[in-house]
Amino acid sequence: xxxxxxxxxxERRFTPQRLTGGWLRVSVRGLASGPHCGxxxxxxxxxxxxxxxxxxxxxxxHVQLAVVRPSTATETDDRLRLALAFTPEMFGIRPSxxxxxxxxxxxxxxxxxxxxxxxxxxxxxxxxxxxGESNGPLTLRxxxxxxxxxxxxxxxLAIRLALLRHxxxxxxxxxxxxxxxxxxxxREWRCSVAAWAEHPSAPMHRATVESARAALDDNxxxxxxxxxxxxxxxxxxxxxGAKFETFVFLDQVLALDLARDVGQPLFVR
Numbered sequence: 001x002x003x004x005x006x007x008x009x010x011e012r013r014f015t016p017q018r019l020t021g022g023w024l025r026v027s028v029r030g031l032a033s034g035p036h037c038g039x040x041x042x043x044x045x046x047x048x049x050x051x052x053x054x055x056x057x058x059x060x061x062h063v064q065l066a067v068v069r070p071s072t073a074t075e076t077d078d079r080l081r082l083a084l085a086f087t088p089e090m091f092g093i094r095p096s097x098x099x100x101x102x103x104x105x106x107x108x109x110x111x112x113x114x115x116x117x118x119x120x121x122x123x124x125x126x127x128x129x130x131x132g133e134s135n136g137p138l139t140l141r142x143x144x145x146x147x148x149x150x151x152x153x154x155x156x157l158a159i160r161l162a163l164l165r166h167x168x169x170x171x172x173x174x175x176x177x178x179x180x181x182x183x184x185x186x187r188e189w190r191c192s193v194a195a196w197a198e199h200p201s202a203p204m205h206r207a208t209v210e211s212a213r214a215a216l217d218d219n220x221x222x223x224x225x226x227x228x229x230x231x232x233x234x235x236x237x238x239x240x241g242a243k244f245e246t247f248v249f250l251d252q253v254l255a256l257d258l259a260r261d262v263g264q265p266l267f268v269r
Contacts, residue, residue, distance in 0.1 A: 003054060003217045005116070007138045024055050026065040027137070028096070030119030039145035039174060040120055042091060043163050047142050047220065048118045049093045050164070050253060054216050057252040065096045066114075090156040092255030116140060121169065143171040157256050158182040164222045164254065186256060192233060193247050194261040195240070202241030204249055208232050212250055225250060 031041045055061040121141045162182040166172045215224035251258045
């Protein structure tokens with residue numbers, strides 16, 4: 001299977017497998033500072049994180065990821081304090097190679113130039129020195145989060161789930177009802193995974209895994225993967241052990257900590 005990404009600017013297709021040595025170098029840009037930018041910045045980092053996980057965990061590839069801090073920043077801060085009101089790790093985001101403040105951090109942090117740029121749609125530059133170049137970096141633009149919602153009292157991974165339910169380029173409105181639904185889904189899925197863990201093990205459900213991998217390889221379509229998991233829960237023909245293995249496998253990309261309650265007493269779940 002081959003990961004194919006569509007460039008937001010030229011609609012060309014891109015296969016990381018063609019890279020020498022299997023390395024994918026990713027630059028995260030377009031982060032903005034300000035009180036209402038946190039969730040939009042978070043969404044950009046989530047897209048980069050999903051890309052990182054798909055290449056590394058599903059394709060056994062190698063990823064170098066660097067972040068460009070906001071232009072208003074005055075000193076390097078690995079927590080991106082001016083752009084985020086949280087640490088990325090709270091949302092299951094793997095650490096980046098480093099944080100830079102130059103226009104193109106590839107030369108400093110990535111060493112050999114970047115292959116993919118992930119940026120906010122609203123923060124995208126009108127023109128890019130790479131547009132029109134067949135070997136220039138791919139650009140993945142991420143839609144804005146239009147309604148800032150206070151995250152206090154909300155589980156960070158529920159916010160991750162709510163954002164992952166939308167296609168990358170679509171704007172998202174994080175309304176309270178949306179976050180309530182995401183939190184409920186996480187509770188139900190974790191409870192189910194913990195219950196399935198007590199049954200005999202069984203191979204992953206092949207049809208679900210193959211469809212999920214095909215969706216992730218087609219422009220990182222996480223929304224379809226989430227729908228497949230909802231269908232799997234409702235499928236009585238699939239043994240509990242197979243459901244367990246499938247959920248845990250796909251959680252490598254989703255990073256929702258779905259096995260968190262395994263082994264916990266029932267009243268703790």
